[in-house]
Amino acid sequence: MGCLTCTYALSILTALSLILLGTCTSGQHTDTVFKRASHLKMDEAFLLIHNELKSEKFEVFWLSDQCFQCAYQPLVHVRKENVSTVVDARHPLTLQINETSTNRVLCSIHYTFREFGNYSVWVKASPADHNNISCDIIIDYNPVYSYLPIIVAFLVYLGIFCVFYLVSCIFRLDSVRNWLCKKMNPVETDRLINSELGSPSRADLYQEFHSATSNRLRSLDTFRGLALIIMVFVNYGGGGYWFFKHQSWNGLTLADLVFPWFVFIMGTSIYLSLNSMLRKGNTRWKLFGKVVWRSIQLFLIGLFVINENYCHGPLSWSDLRIMGVLQRLSVTYLVVSVLELLFAKPTPDALPQNCFPLQDLVLFWPQWVIILTLEAAWLCLTYLLPVPGCPAGYLGPGGIGDFGKFPNCTGGAAGYIDRMVLGKGHIYQHPSSNVIYKTTMPYDPEGILGTINSVVIAFLGLQAGKILVFYRNQHKQVVGRFFAWSILLGVVSAVLTKCSKNEGFIPVNKNLWSVSYVTTLSSFAFFLLLLIYFLVDVKKLWSGAPFYYPGMNSILVYVGHEVFEDYFPFKWKMQDIYSHGEHLAQNLLATSIWVLIAYILYRKKIFWKI
Known part of the structure; x- marks a missing residue:
């Protein structure tokens, strides 16, 4: 009771702190910047261009550092008068000023604009040489420090966790526990004090639940919950x-990490679950039926309940997105589970500790042959499939990328397959590539071709499950093998990418789920699982909270956060829609509420399994 009460109290404290965060940080620019340029939105700055070349007309072009091999894009045309415009404040930009009549480059300047700042560019000629044109940027009004809400939020959560840790330490003191017992039920004081867990009836109530979960590796649910909560926050x-x-195309952001991690840990759970059920005597056909039925349920929930195209209004079959996050999970789950059922044998509870090395690899060589064949199929389709109007093996975003040569080739073979098989109306209509690369073609980041590599990353997670089973209670062996896999996959990624964002053989790309993306994220996953396993299951320095609870109810939290996204208290009308502080407070509070919901369901022993 005490622990649950503390959790509720801390949740209220979190809510109040985050609302205060949004209120305090949302006003940091309202009285200053918006009076100067009221039309500015988030990630924008105001730019005033001063033409000191009274006899010249020129055009201003822009190019973002994030846009690889892109052509300059027109920003504004300047005649004799001064002209104002809005510029992007997310990434560094290069401004190029060309003479209108001859298209001669007069000058260029590389600059990082800051959010809600007011800037001036002075274009003028040197008094000594009128052909020597200079461009100088000055700050008219200081920009906002847009990262302040993140710092405040970090301090808020740090304080909350410190309070939680302190309160939990106090409640573990016998004197405090005895005092609480007296206050809670004075009539049964002696019986409560003599019971280490409190009321004997409560101990009896929890006995069955804890015996059922005692054999679970908390690190797996903690890992899953961590990936899920980050996914909820970014969604x-x-x-x-x-x-x-x-990320718009090549490269990684925090949002690009979590879905592959979720797929990875799903693969780990597949092996542990199927191996356990095979040891209990379940037939392969019975397990196959369960796998198929679960895959169908996941696919249908993704197709009809949380279809992303609902954001455009009511859907008909003509514009129903067929693939998606849960759809890809369902197909991946089906393929990896069937692959495991075809070749796996139930592993005994106790394995000899002196078995031959790499037993978790050698015994399953047929599975590896199939996985490598699937990867070869991905490579062949990606690099050899003819795509009309596009070069062979094209991996670019199309649009203004590649200097605008292939505007309709977004995703190369991956995009072409989806458009041909699924149809343009049945795939994602607004991919992240249109933010920087101005693409116009629909492209699905959860498409058909990328699902092959989703199977591969799930199979690598399956390998992590084999390590946990084959080297049960041999913590050094488990940690060592996780580390070895992390290093091996990291080296493969370094070779494929040449340690660069865009110049490698196969860049890291979430939209394509490229091979290097799979190896890189699997490398991170093995290392992160190593850390969590060591802290939670080996040294028991961390219980896994708060991520452990949503990890135990992952499907419910994922579906719930999608279905109730626009409902209060997960979202409300903001006073300042252009405030990072209010947006961050709203998103963090919504995410924290789902953690609390998962915790309450855990305490009530309510778990949604499909």
Whole structure:
């Protein structure tokens, strides 16, 4: 009772602190910047261009550092008068000024504009040489420090966790526990004091539940919960910060990490679950039926309940997105589970500790042959499939990328397959590539071709499950193998990418789920699982809270956060829609509420399994 009361109290404290965060940080620019340029939105700055070349007309072009091999894009045309415009404040930009009549480059300047700042560019000629044109930027009004809400939120959560830790330590003191017992039920004081867990009836109530969960590795649920909570936060908007959104094309942001981690840990759970049920005597056909039925349920929930295209209004079959997050999870789950059922044998509870090395690999060589064949199929389709109007093996975003040569080739073979098989109306209509690369073609980041590599990353997670089973209670062996896999996959990624964002053989790309993306995220996953396993299950320095609770109810939390996204208290009408502070407070509070819901359901022993 005490622990649950503390959790409720801390949740209220979290809510009040986050609302205060939004209120305090939302007003940091209202009285200053918006009086100067009321039309500015988040991630924008105001730019005033002063033409000191009275006899010249020129055009201003822009190019973002995030846009790889892009052509300059027109920003504004300047005649004799001064002209104002809005510029992007997320990434560094290069401004290029060209003479209108000859298209001669007069000058260029590389600059990082800051959010809600007011800037002036002075274009003028040197008094000594009128052909020597200079461009100088000055700050008219200081920009807002847009990262202040993140710092405040970090301090708020740090304080809350410190309070939680202190309260939990106090409640573990016998004197405090005895005093609470007296206050809660004076009539039964002696009996309560003599019971270490409190009321014997409560101990009896929890006995069955804890015996059922005692054999679970808390690190797996903690890992799953961590990935899920970050996914909920970025799906709710991530405070409007660009680095909490998906990368436009090549490269990684925080949002690009979580879905592959969820797939990875799903693979780990597949092995542990199927191996346990096979040891209990379940037939493969019975397990196959369960796998198929669960896959169908996941696919249908993704197709009809949380379809992303609902954001455009009521749907008909002509514009129903067929693939999606849960749809990809369902297909991946089906393929990896069937692959495991075809070749796996139930592993005994106790394995000899002196077995031959790499037993978790050698015994399952047929599975590896199939996985490598699938990867070869991905490579062949990606690099050899003819795509009309596009070069062979094209991996670019299309649009203004590649200097605008292939505007309709977004995603190369991956996009072409989805458009041909599923149809343009049945795939994602607004991919992240249109933010920077101005693409116009629909492209689905959870499409058909990328699902092959989703199977691969789930199979690598399956390998983690084999390590946990084959080296049960041999913590050094488990940690060592996790570390070895992390290093091996990291080296493969370094070779494929040449340790660069865009210049490698196969860049890291979430939209394509490229091979390097799979190896990189699997490397991170093995290392992160190593840390959590060591802290939670080996040294028991961390209980896994608060991520452990949503990890135990992952499907409910994921579906729930999608269905109730626009309902209060997960979202409300903000006073300042252009405030990172209010957006961050709203998104963090909504995410925290789902953690609390998961905790309450855990205490009530309510778990949604499909």
